[in-house]
Amino acid sequence: MPDLSSIIKAYDVRGVVPDEWDEATSRAIGAAFAEFVRTDSGTTSVVTAHDMRDSSIPLSRAFAEGVISRGVDVVEAGLGSTDMLYFAAGSLDMPGAMFTASHNPAQYNGIKLCRAGAAPIGQDSGLATIREWAERDSYDREPERVGTVSQRDVLAEYAAHLHGLVDLSNVRPLKVVVDAGNGMGGHTVPVVLAGLPLEVVPMYFELDGSFPNHEANPLDPKNLVDLQAAVPEHGADIGLAFDGDADRVFVVDEKGDPVSPSAVTALVAVRELAKGHGTTIIHNLITSRAVPEIVREHGGEPVRTRVGHSFIKAEMARTNAVFGGEHSAHYYFRDFWRADTGMLAAMHVLAALGEQSRPLSELTAAYSRYAASGEINSTVADAAASTAQVRDTFAGQDGVTVDELDGLTIELPDGSWFNLRASNTEPLLRLNVEAPDETRMAELRDQILGMVRA
Template sequence: MQLSDLTSIIKAYDVRGLVPEQWDESVARAIGAAFAEFVHGETGATAVVTAHDMRDSSIPLSRAFAEGVLACGLDVVEAGLGSTDMLYFAAGSLELPGAMFTASHNPAQYNGIKLCRAGAAPIGQDSGLVEIRTWAEQEIDEPGSAFSRQPERVGTVTSRDLVAEYAAYLKQLVDLSGIRPLKVVVDAGNGMGGFTVPVVLSGLPLEIVPMYFELDGSFPNHEANPLDPANLVDLQAGVREHAADIGLAFDGDADRCFIIDERGEPVSPSAITGLVAVRELAKGHGTTIIHNLITSQAVPEIVREHGGQPVRTRVGHSFIKAEMARTDAVFGGEHSAHYYFRDFWRADTGMLAAMHVLAALGEQSRPLSDLTAAYERYVASGEINSTVTDQAGRVEAVRKTYGEREGVTFDELDGLTVTLPDGAWFNLRASNTEPLLRLNVEAPDAARMQELRDEVLELVRA
């Protein structure tokens, strides 16, 4: 195997690819050895914790990875089935580096690994993933060649069921025991939410109406990707059919959660970011809130109104987590429905965000649509992708067009953000891995948003 092959599966934030076409157990074994060498060399780690999702390939890949770790003399704690945020809980509570085997919302033929340091600290392209990739490549070509030390022993494996401890920890952070009774429809998409929701939300004043809780990595009902509106249709119908108070949709590894109100309408992740931010600020344990640059402008406004300090970042969990660590932020949110909590080792957990929304809803009598209306101030387009071969040229054409207009401002924190005098704005970012330009538009009303969206798309797709 050549380095270019590993480059195709080891991305900016994680490992992701087709099984077995792009990676298999031999690759997993090499990555396990490289990861063990990396974390031992960096911090002297003597053990690694692993967990896996419900995909058919997850157990074989995770066990092969463990073999690589063991061969380097480190022990393995197998947490077994779990969500990605349960793995982060394990890495945080056990103070161990961790590896989660999942391809998140990707189709059935994919799998991947999300790696973290002890304490759930991120590992990405700029923070260790390149070294791990290089060592794994060397290990594939010549086993043992990448590593300078000879381990004195082969590691041992222990199994540890952590889901109950994970659930208890979340319930300690958000107390739902005293809320009014709520009917909650949950679409797990045949993913890991079907495993964690019954444990985390049990024993509470919640009537759970389950949808697609059967663990099935072939995703027979719909893709476990709630970012695509098509995958919310069943949940929206379920909320209306059961006259529920709220609907929750989890992605495949259950680290993201999307919210549906009692009318069956999606609640913007930016509104959820604002709502949870207000709750975290009310604790009085910190004032900094992180939001990425495609989150609604309502978020920094609301944060300031409640005495907080908003900090704007690039898109991507490694940037969010780095800023949370630098600023000691109490909470961070992304428009992709990733929510990060200082109380959860700065890691992202859709379950904890969902519990905050359930608490906010159940602590008062209004329906969810009324409750969230205060956090939905503007109209957003959502992310629109355009296939473009000359990305830089198209971005420059947009810059030139709007640069000729009075009162327009630019910034380049992540791609090109253009703010217009009437408060409307858009961000245009190039994909790191595909010939795509990603457009997000927000404006004071729907007509203005549509006008600006169509104007920019015409320039992009010219």
């Protein structure tokens, strides 16, 4: 078995098929995963699901062969979104494996692994061990039996669970344009939003892992252009864009303007706090400063974390937080096994819009207080040296706060701040800037980019 370090990342498996991994690799990872969860918790069954990519079915079947070779049973949930797999892992109390490369191009595929109850598995919580065992591909123990493979369709159960968390049956009629990007939203949205007072205008619902219309990555503004045009064209109240595995959602208002994920985080946080079942809200350090302000104004306790789902989920478990949000449009719910689900976040926004009469742009204006740059990437030869230069420029100035929880965060006396983080996988620095107004944001953004790109 080859070195798997190039495809087993910090949080998941990801790589080009078949150049970087293939069915034999998947079979070995399946065996290692089965042995890991059996040793870790005595597990005798795991659940799998897969997206619409051409390689997903053969890779998931090879993985199942590896699992059953170690005496562990496989329940195949079949075609689904990543949050549907998390639902299955939570409701069935089984470890899970989702075959998807999310928003990556067609030649990629991957596996997102979790423990029973949708608890995350990352490098420090099992993934390094799974990689080591898969590379070795041999075991001292002989299993007592070969496992079995069965099928279970959980899509209707998943939809019912979501409906139990957000009731949309009595909202005012809404026209909703949904861009599924030829990804898994095209499979789940028709079931979850059926029978509600919603007129859904579908865009790119055909499941096609070659992504013929645009990449299924709404974080890149160019992939929102079609939706932004379609919403006002159809006279719709809202637009929703899902990524390839539909665990993230991006929102567009009735004018075709994007609603920032920070505003969505604040809106959903207020709704979760109103339930009275908890006060802690998690947000990563790149979300708008409006998020902790609004959380406090509604009686909540904001907790700031590093970027990344493993950090968010760990803090949610530690604090028993009711909700967590990230700038990348991942939204996490205690009522959903602390897992991220774009669909549930979308339903909260639809409910907030449909329970009152104002248009979405007016509704979300209250949650958008500052001017933000969005994430800007710069290719650099030496990320550490560039970051140090920026730090030295600002540190020591009166009223400046320096924070290195995750990369470099500088807070300035006028209320502006920025974060500069190195990519874990590429020679990139990622910059996020926020300021009281657009002029100041642009000035600070250009100043930092000038230093980083010099």
